[in-house]
Amino acid sequence: xxxVSRLVGAVAAAGAAISLGALAAWPIYRTPWLWAVAVxxxxxxxGLGWARARWRWSPPVLVxxxxxxxxxxxxxxxxxxxxxxxxxxxxxGFVDGVAAVALGWKQLLTLTLPVGTYQTVLVPAYLVFSLxxxxxxxxxLRPGRWASLAAIPLLAPVAFGTVFGSSAVSDPLRLGPVSxxxxxxxxxxxxxxxxxxxxxxxxxxxxxxxxxxxxxAASGSPVARGRFARAGIAAGTLAATLVAGALLAPSLTPDxxxxxxxxxxxxxxVRERPSPLAAYRNAKRDDAxxxxxxxxxxxxxxxxxxxxxxxxxxxxxxxxxxxDAGGRFSRFPSGDRIPDESRLTVEVAxxxxxxxxxxxxxxxxxxxxxxxxxxxxxxxxVNRETDAAIVVPDGGGLARGxxxxxxxxxxxxxxxxxxxASNAPLVDxxxxxxxxxWIEAQGLPASGEGVLELIQRLRDRGYxxxxxxxxxxxxxxxxxxxxxxxxxxxxxxGGHSVTRLEELFGxxxxxxxxxxxxxxxxxxxxxxxxxxxxxxxxxxxxxxxxFESRVVVGVRLGDGVPGVPACDGExxxxxxxxxxxxxxxxxxxxxxDVTPQAEIRPTTPEEGEQLPEFPTVPxxxxxxxxxxxxxxxxxxxxxxxxxxxxxxxxxxxVLRIAGLSLAALAxxxxxxxxxxxxxRARARGRRAEPQAELRALGAWDEMVDRARDAGVDVPEGxxxxxxxxxxxxxxxxxxxxxxxxxxFSPGGITDADADLLWAAADADRTERAAGRxxxxxxxxxxxxxxxxxRARGRRGRLGRLGRLGPGEGDGPGERSGAGRTVWRGAxx
Numbered sequence: 028x029x030x031v032s033r034l035v036g037a038v039a040a041a042g043a044a045i046s047l048g049a050l051a052a053w054p055i056y057r058t059p060w061l062w063a064v065a066v067x068x069x070x071x072x073x074g075l076g077w078a079r080a081r082w083r084w085s086p087p088v089l090v091x092x093x094x095x096x097x098x099x100x101x102x103x104x105x106x107x108x109x110x111x112x113x114x115x116x117x118x119x120g121f122v123d124g125v126a127a128v129a130l131g132w133k134q135l136l137t138l139t140l141p142v143g144t145y146q147t148v149l150v151p152a153y154l155v156f157s158l159x160x161x162x163x164x165x166x167x168l169r170p171g172r173w174a175s176l177a178a179i180p181l182l183a184p185v186a187f188g189t190v191f192g193s194s195a196v197s198d199p200l201r202l203g204p205v206s207x208x209x210x211x212x213x214x215x216x217x218x219x220x221x222x223x224x225x226x227x228x229x230x231x232x233x234x235x236x237x238x239x240x241x242x243x244a245a246s247g248s249p250v251a252r253g254r255f256a257r258a259g260i261a262a263g264t265l266a267a268t269l270v271a272g273a274l275l276a277p278s279l280t281p282d283x284x285x286x287x288x289x290x291x292x293x294x295x296x297v298r299e300r301p302s303p304l305a306a307y308r309n310a311k312r313d314d315a316x317x318x319x320x321x322x323x324x325x326x327x328x329x330x331x332x333x334x335x336x337x338x339x340x341x342x343x344x345x346x347x348x349x350x351d352a353g354g355r356f357s358r359f360p361s362g363d364r365i366p367d368e369s370r371l372t373v374e375v376a377x378x379x380x381x382x383x384x385x386x387x388x389x390x391x392x393x394x395x396x397x398x399x400x401x402x403x404x405x406x407x408x409v410n411r412e413t414d415a416a417i418v419v420p421d422g423g424g425l426a427r428g429x430x431x432x433x434x435x436x437x438x439x440x441x442x443x444x445x446x447x448a449s450n451a452p453l454v455d456x457x458x459x460x461x462x463x464x465w466i467e468a469q470g471l472p473a474s475g476e477g478v479l480e481l482i483q484r485l486r487d488r489g490y491x492x493x494x495x496x497x498x499x500x501x502x503x504x505x506x507x508x509x510x511x512x513x514x515x516x517x518x519x520x521g522g523h524s525v526t527r528l529e530e531l532f533g534x535x536x537x538x539x540x541x542x543x544x545x546x547x548x549x550x551x552x553x554x555x556x557x558x559x560x561x562x563x564x565x566x567x568x569x570x571x572x573x574f575e576s577r578v579v580v581g582v583r584l585g586d587g588v589p590g591v592p593a594c595d596g597e598x599x600x601x602x603x604x605x606x607x608x609x610x611x612x613x614x615x616x617x618x619x620d621v622t623p624q625a626e627i628r629p630t631t632p633e634e635g636e637q638l639p640e641f642p643t644v645p646x647x648x649x650x651x652x653x654x655x656x657x658x659x660x661x662x663x664x665x666x667x668x669x670x671x672x673x674x675x676x677x678x679x680x681v682l683r684i685a686g687l688s689l690a691a692l693a694x695x696x697x698x699x700x701x702x703x704x705x706x707r708a709r710a711r712g713r714r715a716e717p718q719a720e721l722r723a724l725g726a727w728d729e730m731v732d733r734a735r736d737a738g739v740d741v742p743e744g745x746x747x748x749x750x751x752x753x754x755x756x757x758x759x760x761x762x763x764x765x766x767x768x769x770x771f772s773p774g775g776i777t778d779a780d781a782d783l784l785w786a787a788a789d790a791d792r793t794e795r796a797a798g799r800x801x802x803x804x805x806x807x808x809x810x811x812x813x814x815x816x817r818a819r820g821r822r823g824r825l826g827r828l829g830r831l832g833p834g835e836g837d838g839p840g841e842r843s844g845a846g847r848t849v850w851r852g853a854x855x
Contacts, residue, residue, distance in 0.1 A: 033174065033230075034080075037167030038073045040181055040226050041160045044219065045069050048159070048184020051215045052152060054192050057141035057361070060107060064153050067104045071096055072160020080168040093161055097154075098125070105153040107144050119401065123147050128154060135191050138358050145360030145392065146405070155187045167230070174230040178223035185219040297354060297417060302347040303336040303383065303580040307559040308521050310600035311493040313503040318378035320598045321385055323584060327369040328437040330387040331585035332606075332618060333598075337413035339577040343458070343525045346563055346578045356408035356417055365390040367438035374430040378599065382424035384416040385582070385598075386435065393433035403429060413577070440618055443475040444611025447573030454570040458525060461532035462564075466571055468539060473572040475611055481572070482565045482607075482619055488535055489554040489561055489623025491590045492519035504601070508590055512625045519555040523563035531560055538629075552629045558591065558605035561621040565607045575610040579618070588622045702809050706736075719781040723769040726784035727762055730754070730791050732813035737795055738806075758791040 049065040075096065079089045101124045102109050102117055109120020127134065127147035135148050142148040162180040166173060189212060200210040309315060323333065340349030348354040365388055373385050384407070386393075395403040399420060406420040418425050456463040469484060471477040491508065494501040497516045508514035520527060531554045538553035539546070554560075562578045569576040582602045587593035591604045608616040709732075713725025727747065734754045735741055742749050751763035762784055769776045769784075796804065 033167055034077055034164070036226075036229065037076070037164045037177060038069075038160075040167070040177070040222060041073055041163040042069050043222055044163065044181040045156050045159055045184050047215050047219050047222070048152075048156065048188050051185045051188025051192065051212070053188075055135070055140055055188065056143060056149070056152070058143045060144050060149070061152065064104055064149050065156050067100060068153050068156025069160045071100065072157045072162070073164045076161050076164025076168060079165055089161075089165070093157070097157060101125070101150070101153070105149040106147050107149075108146065120147075124150050127151070132191070138360050140192075142360035145358070148360065151191070152187065155183055159183050175227045177230070178226045181223050181226065182219050185215050188215070297348050297356065297382070302338060302345045303381075304338055304347075304523065304559055304562065304578055304605060305345045307580065307603065307605060308493055308557070310603040311501075311504050311557070312600075313500045315378070315600040316503050317599050317601065319376035320379040320600065320603075321376055322374045322597050323371065323385070323594060324596065325369050325371045325437075328367065329584045330369065330371070330435055330437040331439065332579075332581055332583050333373075333385040333387060334413075334415055334579050334581040335381075335383040335385055336580045337410070337415040337577055337608075338580070339413065341454075341563070341566065345523060346566070352410075352412040354410075355412075356410045356415075359389065359392045359407060359409040359416075361392065362390045362434070365434075365436040365438075367436055368434050369437040370432060371435045372430065372432045375425045375427055376597070377427045380424060380426050382417045382419050384418050384425060384431070386414070386416040386433065388414045388436040389416070390434040390436065393431040395429070395431045397429045399426075399429060403431070441615050443479065443574075443609055443617040443619075444614030445475040446612040447473055447475075447478075448575045448610060448612050449573040451573065452571050453573060453575065454567055456571060459529060459532075459567065459571075461529045461536055462567055462571060465532045465536050465539075466568060468536065475574075478569050478572050478574050478609065479619065481568050482621060484548075485535075485554075485561065485565060485568065486621060486623050487548045488538070488551045489556060490517055490552055490627070490629050491557055491623045491625040492517045492555050493557050494518075495520055507601075508625050512589060514590075514625045515628050517555045517629060519557065519560075521559065523560050527560060528564050528567065531556060531564055534629075541631075549627050550630065552624075552627050554623070555629060556623065558622055561623050562605040562607055565619065565621040569607065569609050577608050577616075578605060579608055580605050588620050590625045591622050702811075706732075706808075706813075714785055719776050719778045720769050722778075722781040723766055723776055723784045726781065726788045727766040729785075730759060730762060730788040733788075733792050733807075734759075734795065735812045736807045736810035737799075737803075738810075738812075754791065754795075756791045756794045758787040758794065762787040762791070 045065045045068060049061055052061065071093075075089065075093050078084070078092070084092070098121075102120045105127075106120040106124045109116045109123075124147050127150035131147050131150045134146075135142065135151055138145065138148065159180050163177045166177040166180070168174075192212075323329070336348065338346035338348055339351075339354070340347055368390055371387070384393075386409075389409060392404075393407065395401075395407070397403075402420040403418050403425075407416065407418050409416045418429075454462075466481065469481060471480055491514065493504050495518050497505055505514065505516050520530075534553040534555075535551070538551055542550040554564075556564075566576040566578050581604065582598045583591070583593040583604055585593060587602075588604075592602060594602045604622065606618050606620050606622075608618050610616045710729050713729055714722065716722040716725055731741060731750060731754070739754060741753055745753070747763035747766055748760075751759040765776070765780065765784055765787075769780070799807075
């Protein structure tokens with residue numbers, strides 16, 4: 028065998044092996060550029076293998092030349108996306124490509140397939156293909172029986188495609204009564220094994236034939252040596268193929284197999300993020316209602332909605348992103364085929380700064396623009412289960428000046444399945460008795476039509492209100508609703524805990540009982556709230572009848588609903604909405620609006636009272652109170668004889684004066700009697716809270732209120748640590764840390780920990796009372812500072828402390844859903 032024939036054979040074998048590797052790796056990439064990488068790898072490896080034999084390079088020289096050629100061709104071959112970025116893009120692509128030689132294997136495993144040409148994912152394939160060509164050619168051109176060992180690197184490309192591929196295998200191939208499992212994967216391995224066997228037979232047989240031609244057959248030893256070597260190499264190649272088959276065959280099922288990708292969990296878990304639903308009302312305040320969040324435009328049809336966050340888990344405190352599939356995000360190198368494609372552009376304005384990227388179902392990865400385009404592209408993640416997207420550059424989020432364009436689906440939603448996903452409730456109805464009673468009172472079936480009617484009744488019997496008071500900073504939304512729908516203010520507490528939702532359903536149940544069986548919808552309006560409460564309530568209603576549900580916070584681009592309009596190019600706080608998505612048996616997720624009506628005000632009938640079917644608001648006319656005429660005598664009548672005055676008549680004026688005097692003294696003495704009792708009752712109520720977290724917060728509140736009454740200047744808006752330093756006792760410092768743990772720790776605290784906090788509150792009081800005079804203790808007992816501050820700044824104090832994390836106090840921060848609701852519970 029000549030060197031030329033051996034080189035041609037080696038290049039052909041390497042080309043066949045790399046082609047099989049590209050076929051095996053096709054499910055990973057699904058891009059025609061993979062074939063360009065395969066050709067480039069073959070040319071680079073085979074060319075250097077030939078050069079090594081031609082100029083007899085030593086192994087170090089060969090490695091150095093291959094490394095230099097690999098680095099020179101790395102960016103144009105394996106990082107094509109960097110070619111569009113100019114010199115800065117080339118430089119960054121080169122650095123990332125070099126890093127991907129070591130780190131790209133894990134990146135490839137962590138991405139959702141197919142990956143296309145995303146970032147540096149082609150670097151591992153280019154490395155495998157070029158090394159296959161180099162090693163196969165170099166070994167094949169070595170003299171003697173070494174050439175047969177070139178069969179070993181010929182298996183590497185197929186192994187790469189198998190190991191780094193998807194756990195889903197190709198569909199079974201039926202050949203008459205026989206069903207062949209995973210035909211593509213098994214075919215690739217069989218062809219690779221056959222290629223290796225052919226190579227061994229060809230190279231080993233050539234040596235034998237050459238030996239026979241040289242007349243060495245008579246001695247027998249060269250022939251035997253050739254026979255044994257040939258048999259050994261062929262047996263080794265077949266053994267390697269059989270071992271690979273043995274490792275793969277047990278894991279091949281009709282539709283799945285085990286691969287290292289299944290062992291890596293790269294997805295970013297965002298379940299610890301504060302619930303966007305808990306912060307919903309922040310967007311409805313006067314200073315945020317008209318603040319621009321982002322601008323939306325499209326080449327084609329706009330999608331009906333853009334989602335920000337999808338919240339799939341409810342823990343009785345709030346809806347948040349869960350730890351399972353709904354809460355995990357991964358990189359998005361490529362998308363799937365989507366219906367009704369539209370090219371959407373989002374430009375972030377000054378009012379938006381968060382990790383949630385406004386999006387619909389994506390067909391491909393977005394193209395970012397702006398000063399941080401490269402950083403945003405590297406920090407973009409998608410949850411393929413919920414279609415929510417996040418951007419986390421350096422742990423932050425989107426900011427003013429960021430923009431991106433993406434192909435999204437603008438298709439209309441489908442219909443909800445008539446059959447529920449479960450025949451049993453998906454929520455514990457024993458924990459929500461008012462919800463269970465309300466659903467039972469409606470008498471509707473557990474079907475798709477039934478659950479939609481339940482949610483519609485919930486909306487019709489609700490009344491829209493975004494705040495607990497119509498004070499400063501919370502009037503603009505009411506003014507606009509009043510002008511358009513005649514809305515009158517009704518107070519509505521925030522939050523969507525079980526307690527808050529049970530209160531809502533309790534109002535609806537009481538109204539329905541009072542209105543009677545034949546009452547119309549107008550007579551049944553009772554529940555007051557906004558999208559926060561009604562989205563959570565609708566999600567629980569759906570789960571109670573067996574439908575899967577989740578809450579979505581986002582904006583509408585199509586038709587709005589009364590009270591929450593759709594975006595018109597620019598989205599502001601007024602457009603922020605929440606809705607639910609429902610799924611029945613074997614169906615898709617279907618969005619359902621939940622915003623309550625804003626026209627018919629709640630009424631409060633007595634039980635059995637019949638209200639008018641079409642209630643009207645009576646017109647208020649100016650009326651003046653007129654005192655009855657005084658001093659009307661009986662001069663027109665006949666004179667009557669005066670009645671005889673009772674003997675004790677004079678005592679009534681005396682008793683009247685004495686009674687009024689005593690009442691005045693009682694009013695003056697009321698604070699002396701009432702204030703200590705009120706404070707004691709307040710402390711007793713806080714100590715008796717059933718939940719450990721609420722009891723712990725009550726201990727902290729009691730400690731702070733006692734300090735205020737004692738004359739301590741508590742910093743307004745400070746963190747608990749700052750407040751504890753102002754209190755100046757060891758018990759306060761310890762209690763601040765423990766209270767932060769109670770609010771922000773996922774595991775919460777125990778009853779024993781709450782009792783220790785109350786012991787610390789008592790110790791703080793004892794330590795502060797030491798050395799105080801009787802007069803100072805009296806002033807503390809009758810001080811109104813704690814009540815005065817609560818009357819004026821309870822909302823600001825608790826709102827700000829609820830937003831601060833442990834040990835923070837320099838400015839407003841993210842507020843956890845649990846902490847927010849617990850603070851509200853403590854306030855109640």
